[in-house]
Each structure stands twice: as C-alpha cells, then as structure tokens.
Amino acid sequence: MSIATEQVKGGSFLLTPIGTMPQFTPEDFGEDAKEFARAAREFMQGEVIPLDEEIDKLNLPLTVSLMKKAGALGLLAMEIPEAYEGMDVDKRTAMLVLEEMSKQGSFAVTYSANTGIGTLPIVYFGTEAQKQAYLPKLASGEWLAAYALTEAGSGSDAMSAKSTAVLDGDHWVLNGTKMWITNAGFADIFVIFAKVDGEQFSAFLVEKTDPGVSTGAEEKKLGIKGSSTRTVILENCRIPKDRLLGEIGKGHKIAFGILNIGRFKLGVGSQGGMKRILEHAIRYTSERHQFGKAINSFGLIQQKLADMAARIFVCEALNFRTVGYIDEALSRTSWTSPTAGAEKMAAIDEYAIECSISKVWGSEALFFVADEAVQAFGGYGFSAEYPPEKALRDCRINRIFEGTNEINRLLIAGTLLKRAMKGELPLMQFGQQVAKEISDPPKPESFTGPLARLKHGVELSKRQCMLAAGLAVQVLGQKLIDNQEVMARMSDMLTEIYAMESAVIRAERMLEGGHRWAQLARDITELYVNESWHRVHGNARMLCADVVEGEALRHALAGVKAFAEFHPTSSARLRGRIASELIQRGSYPIDVA
Ligand SMILES: Cc1cc2nc3c(=O)[nH]c(=O)nc-3n(C[C@H](O)[C@H](O)[C@H](O)COP(=O)(O)OP(=O)(O)OC[C@H]3O[C@@H](n4cnc5c(N)ncnc54)[C@H](O)[C@@H]3O)c2cc1C
Numbered sequence: 001m002s003i004a005t006e007q008v009k010g011g012s013f014l015l016t017p018i019g020t021m022p023q024f025t026p027e028d029f030g031e032d033a034k035e036f037a038r039a040a041r042e043f044m045q046g047e048v049i050p051l052d053e054e055i056d057k058l059n060l061p062l063t064v065s066l067m068k069k070a071g072a073l074g075l076l077a078m079e080i081p082e083a084y085e086g087m088d089v090d091k092r093t094a095m096l097v098l099e100e101m102s103k104q105g106s107f108a109v110t111y112s113a114n115t116g117i118g119t120l121p122i123v124y125f126g127t128e129a130q131k132q133a134y135l136p137k138l139a140s141g142e143w144l145a146a147y148a149l150t151e152a153g154s155g156s157d158a159m160s161a162k163s164t165a166v167l168d169g170d171h172w173v174l175n176g177t178k179m180w181i182t183n184a185g186f187a188d189i190f191v192i193f194a195k196v197d198g199e200q201f202s203a204f205l206v207e208k209t210d211p212g213v214s215t216g217a218e219e220k221k222l223g224i225k226g227s228s229t230r231t232v233i234l235e236n237c238r239i240p241k242d243r244l245l246g247e248i249g250k251g252h253k254i255a256f257g258i259l260n261i262g263r264f265k266l267g268v269g270s271q272g273g274m275k276r277i278l279e280h281a282i283r284y285t286s287e288r289h290q291f292g293k294a295i296n297s298f299g300l301i302q303q304k305l306a307d308m309a310a311r312i313f314v315c316e317a318l319n320f321r322t323v324g325y326i327d328e329a330l331s332r333t334s335w336t337s338p339t340a341g342a343e344k345m346a347a348i349d350e351y352a353i354e355c356s357i358s359k360v361w362g363s364e365a366l367f368f369v370a371d372e373a374v375q376a377f378g379g380y381g382f383s384a385e386y387p388p389e390k391a392l393r394d395c396r397i398n399r400i401f402e403g404t405n406e407i408n409r410l411l412i413a414g415t416l417l418k419r420a421m422k423g424e425l426p427l428m429q430f431g432q433q434v435a436k437e438i439s440d441p442p443k444p445e446s447f448t449g450p451l452a453r454l455k456h457g458v459e460l461s462k463r464q465c466m467l468a469a470g471l472a473v474q475v476l477g478q479k480l481i482d483n484q485e486v487m488a489r490m491s492d493m494l495t496e497i498y499a500m501e502s503a504v505i506r507a508e509r510m511l512e513g514g515h516r517w518a519q520l521a522r523d524i525t526e527l528y529v530n531e532s533w534h535r536v537h538g539n540a541r542m543l544c545a546d547v548v549e550g551e552a553l554r555h556a557l558a559g560v561k562a563f564a565e566f567h568p569t570s571s572a573r574l575r576g577r578i579a580s581e582l583i584q585r586g587s588y589p590i591d592v593a
Contacts, residue, residue: 007329007332010415011419012425014427014462014466014494015462018458019455022324022328023502024323024327025509026320027510027513028324029592036096036097037097039075039097040100040101043075044103047069048107049104052104055107055226056106057226059226060185064144068142070141071139075111078093079119079120081135083335084132084136085136086135087139090327090331092323092324095323099269099272101269102269102273103275105227105391109397110226112265112269113147116258118138118144118146118147118191119138121191122134122205125246126205126245129242130205130243134189137188143189144183145183146191147258148184148232150181151163161176161193161201162195163193164176167196170240171240172239174206174212174234174236174239175235176194177232177233184228184231184232187208188208189205189206190207191205192234196249201255202247202248203244203245203246203255204245206243207239210239212237213234215232216230218230223390223393223396224394267362267363268320268323268358270315270362270366273366273395275588276391277373278308278312278369279588280373280388282305283586284376285301285305296579302580304376305583306524310527311368313506313590314361314365314524318361319362329347332347353412353415353494356408357494357498359402359403360409361499362398363398363405371392373387373388409488410487412491413469414487416490431470434466434467435470437563438467438559439562442460458500458501458529460564461537463563464540464560464564465493468539468543475548492535493539496536497536499528500528500532503525504529506525507521507524520590523577537560
C-alpha cells in the first residue's frame with residue numbers, strides 16, 4: 001500500500017493497530033515530484049547557497065532577486081491553482097520542493113512566509129476578484145507577500161490584537177502596528193488582521209502602496225539575519241471595501257487555519273536544514289584528527305552522527321505520512337465547488353494534531369542536530385567561521401513561530417481530548433480495552449513482518465500512554481486542560497508514538513520492497529524505537545505521579561508496567577553501524593529525490 005486509499009481520522013493513530021492505517025512514505029514519491037525537487041535543489045545549490053554570507057548581511061535586493069528567479073522557475077507557484085497561473089501540485093510534491101528550499105536558513109523563512117502564510121490566505125479565502133488580482137502575480141514572483149498577525153501585546157494570544165478597521169463609505173480605515181513581520185521589508189502585499197469596530201477579528205489585503213502603510217526598521221535578531229523582519233505600521237490606512245478577506249468576524253479561521261498549514265511545512269523544512277548540517281558534520285569529523293585519529297572513529301562522535309541521521313529518517317517518515325493524509329483528504333475536494341476554500345481548509349484541519357506534531361518534533365530535532373554539530377566541531381563549532389554556529393542560531397526561531405512549541409503541545413493533547421469528548425474519536429473505548437488488557441497484554445508473537453518486535457513496542461507504548469492519559473482525565477476531569485505539564489507529557493507521548501510508528505512502517509516497507517538502504521533504515525528505526533520507547537515509558541510513569549499518589553500511584557504504575565515487556569537492543573551497536581555507513585558514504589545516503 002503506497003498512498004492513503006481511505007479517509008483517515010486525525011488523531012486516530014493512537015487507537016489504530018500499527019500497520020493497519022494507510023501511510024504515504026518518502027519512497028512512494030513518483031518521478032514528477034522528484035523532478036520538481038531536483039529543480040529546487042539545483043536552484044539552491046547553484047544560486048542561493050553560494051551567496052549564503054551575502055544573504056545574511058541582509059542584502060534584501062539580493063533576496064528579492066533570488067525570489068524572482070525562483071518565481072521564474074515556477075517554485076513560487078506550486079500551491080496556487082492552475083486557474084491563476086499556478087501549478088496546483090499535491091502537497092507532498094510542494095513539500096519535497098520546500099525541503100530543498102529550506103537549505104539556507106534565512107532564505108527558507110523568506111520562501112515559506114511568501115508561498116505559505118503570505119499567499120495561501122488568498123488561495124483559500126480570496127474572492128474570485130481577489131484571486132484574479134493577486135495570485136498570478138504571486139505565482140510568478142512579480143509580487144511578494146507577508147502575513148501580519150502578531151502585535152507587540154499579542155503573540156500567542158493573537159485574538160487580543162488591538163489593530164482596528166472601520167468602514168468609511170467605500171473604504172476600510174485601518175490603524176495599528178503589527179510586529180515581527182517576515183518579508184515586511186519588500187512585500188508588495190500584506191495579509192493584515194484587525195478588529196472591525198475594535199471587536200470583530202477580520203482579515204484584510206493591504207498593498208504596500210496603499211496610503212497610510214509603512215514599515216519600521218529591521219529587527220536585530222539572533223539568527224536568520226538575512227530574513228527581513230519589521231513592524232508594519234497602519235496609520236489611517238485606507239483600502240477599498242472589497243479588500244476584506246473572508247468574512248467580518250471570521251478572521252480567526254484564516255489566521256489559525258493558515259498557521260496550521262505552516263506547521264507541517266515547518267516540520268518538512270526542518271528536514272532540509274538537518275540534511276545540510278549532517279553533511280557538514282560528516283565531512284568535518286572525518287577531517288579533524290585528535291589523539292592520532294579522525295574524530296569520527298570515537299564512539300561518542302559516532303553517536304552524534306547516528307542520532308542526527310535517525311532524526312532525519314524519522315522526520316521524513318512522520319511528515320510525509322501527515323502530508324499523505326492531507327493530500328488524500330484534499331483529493332476529495334474540488335476547486336469547482338463554490339465553497340472550495342472552506343472545504344479544503346477543513347480537510348487540512350482534520351490533521352491539526354499531526355500538523356502540530358510535525359512542527360514540534362521537526363523544530364526540536366533540527367535544534368538537536370544543530371546543537372550536536374556545534375559539539376562535534378568542538379571550539380570550531382563555536383566559531384562564526386564554521387557552519388554549525390549559524391545553523392544553531394538560524395534554527396532557534398522554529399521553536400517560536402507558527403505557534404510556540406508550548407502552544408502546539410497544548411494543542412496536540414487538547415485537540416485529541418476535545419475530539420474524544422465530541423465522540424469523534426473512540427478514546428474512551430480504547431481506554432476500556434486497555435484496562436482489560438492489563439491482565440493479558442499484547443504479546444510479541446501477535447505481530448508479523450520483519451519489524452514485528454518493534455511493532456510490539458509501539459503498541460505497548462500506545463497502551464502506556466492511554467493508561468496514563470485516561471488516569472489524568474479520570475482524576476482531573478475538566479481541570480486537566482489547565483494542568484499544562486500533564487498536557488505536555490501527554491503530547492510528548494503522542495508525538496513519540498506517531499514518530500516511532502511512522503518510522504517502523506517506513507522501514508518495514510523498505511525491507512519488504514528490497515530497498516537499497518533497507519538495512520540502514522532498519523538500524524535507524526531500531527535505534528529510534530529503543531530510545532523513544534523509554535521516553536514514553538518515563539513520561540507515562542511521571543504523568544501518573546503528577547495526578548495520583550500513595551496506593552493509587554502504586555496501582556497506576558503496576559498498570560503501566562503490565563505493558564513494559566519490551567527489551568531494548570544495544571543502541572551503541574546500532575549507532576556504530578549507522579555511523580560507519582554515513583562515514584563510508586560521506587553523506588546521509590537515503591536520498592528521496
Ligand atoms: C523572526 C520572527 C519572525 C516572525 N514572523 C512573523 C510573521 O511573519 N507574521 C506574524 O504574524 N508573526 C511573526 N512572528 C511572531 C511570532 O509568531 C510570535 O513571536 C510567536 O507567536 C510568539 O508570540 P510572542 O513573541 O508574543 O510570545 P508570547 O506569546 O508572549 O510567549 C512568550 C512565552 O510564553 C509562552 N506562552 C504564551 N502563552 C502561553 C500559554 N497559554 N500557555 C503556556 N505558555 C504560554 C510561550 O510559549 C513563550 O514561551 C515572528 C517572530 C519572529 C521572532
């Protein structure tokens with residue numbers, strides 16, 4: 001089974017036996033998608049990466065000219081419908097391209113903000129006239145876009161924005177200051193969120209040349225120094241009445257729906273960053289000698305290389321799984337429907353849990369990889385002359401924007417619980433099943449295939465998570481959502497389960513299909529499950545301790561233990577094998593494109 005053939009419910013991975021859900025894997029990509037990705041790779045390697053230093057001097061004319069070149073190659077048109085001179089490729093193809101476009105930190109942010117949060121609000125919520133007016137220009141790169149939600153006093157709590165819009169005859173008059181706006185230094189069009197009459201949160205399209213629009217100075221930032229970030233100031237900014245985007249008072253649907261898309265994109269973008277950093281680390285650790293040997297011969301350096309590679313493999317597995325579900329859901333919608341935009345947004349929103357998982361897991365994996373690269377380079381890793389220093393600074397933002405990782409953690413568990421309460425996910429039934437299974441937990445021999453043992457581990461993890469989460473629901477009831485640490489532990493368990501399961505299925509398909517790198521995929525997956533299983537186990541136990549104590553805690557821990565009959569293999573041995581493959585090849589060899 002390569003591509004999702006049935007509509008999967010978002011969040012259902014926890015409740016569905018491993019191997020019984022459809023799953024798109026990177027190995028399922030067809031030649032067309034790979035060709036797009038290769039074109040993006042060629043563009044990045046030929047045009048962007050050689051100008052890395054110049055871009056990071058905040059040379060905005062250079063960035064704009066590179067964006068225009070990307071536009072001429074069709075790289076800005078991937079997600080724009082064909083009726084507006086776009087390519088309207090499926091999301092997975094657009095994501096394979098995005099991964100390549102993410103190999104230079106600042107440019108990645110410019111590209112993503114333009115093609116994602118800047119352009120997609122018009123694609124999904126624009127009127128016919130708005131789409132005709134703006135999308136062809138955005139598809140070609142003639143115009144560039146920005147998305148302005150945040151204000152000085154409202155970031156995570158975006159709905160408390162103070163910017164206002166008042167109707168004055170045939171015009172809206174906008175006032176307010178938007179903060180931290182990516183691409184503000186050169187954007188031709190801004191998606192601006194403001195409250196009509198100070199109350200109804202709504203979205204508007206503001207052009208750079210509209211009267212009353214200006215931008216502040218460039219922010220001085222920790223990283224992505226080549227990406228333009230400014231305030232956008234609206235002083236009695238007058239725009240025609242028909243520049244309202246969507247409906248009055250429904251701006252939150254645009255703001256949060258678009259951020260949700262930004263989340264899986266950010267997960268995919270992380271892959272591009274990780275691959276570039278690992279390449280540097282493999283090269284440097286083979287060239288650097290200490291104690292008479294290349295440092296890549298030391299176990300603790302090999303550990304770093306192997307852990308980096310594992311994160312890349314798992315990140316791809318979980319992100320493309322999510323994108324596969326989204327594409328499948330989108331294929332059930334059509335641009336010919338009068339409510340196409342709303343239907344498409346609903347299709348993507350179904351996977352809000354998985355999108356937040358992509359964002360949190362991807363951004364933290366990328367930060368881990370960059371941090372380990374700094375360490376592997378030693379003192380040179382701390383020097384601005386070597387790549388890891390910049391990589392670490394550049395990727396730090398990923399844990400902050402598109403909803404901070406704290407907010408996304410609250411969303412992962414919160415959305416799952418909300419859907420269970422509404423009866424959309426049979427969480428309670430699964431809880432009852434798990435309670436019964438305490439006396440007869442799943443056995444290894446119930447699982448088949450080359451990775452049967454790992455599948456058993458994943459299923460045990462699901463039960464530990466369910467037991468602990470069920471206990472929290474039972475004890476805390478409605479108060480659970482206010483207990484953020486408990487919610488975060490639940491989210492971390494869900495995230496690890498999704499990551500492990502996605503990797504196991506991907507690796508198993510590679511093994512069954514005789515893929516060239518199947519053995520490496522097996523080692524990576526086994527390593528990841530070894531480590532991740534124990535994180536879930538630890539979180540399940542700690543979560544129980546957060547909600548009960550004494551005899552009740554002893555009882556709860558005994559329940560978790562009933563599902564703990566999973567024995568790790570030697571991570572050191574696996575890491576040694578993975579690292580030697582990386583060192584021998586000189587790169588991460590499982591290339592999708
Ligand atoms: C380089 C850069 C580019 C950006 N680009 C854009 C852009 O193009 N468009 C745009 O609109 N915005 C943009 N942003 C803004 C970004 O989205 C916000 O910074 C982000 O949403 C966080 O908001 P904040 O900075 O106000 O932090 P706050 O919301 O004040 O959060 C501060 C801390 O408190 C935590 N926190 C907040 N609320 C809760 C809660 N309920 N529970 C638990 N913890 C909580 C947060 O997780 C965080 O750790 C950008 C920011 C940066 C730095």
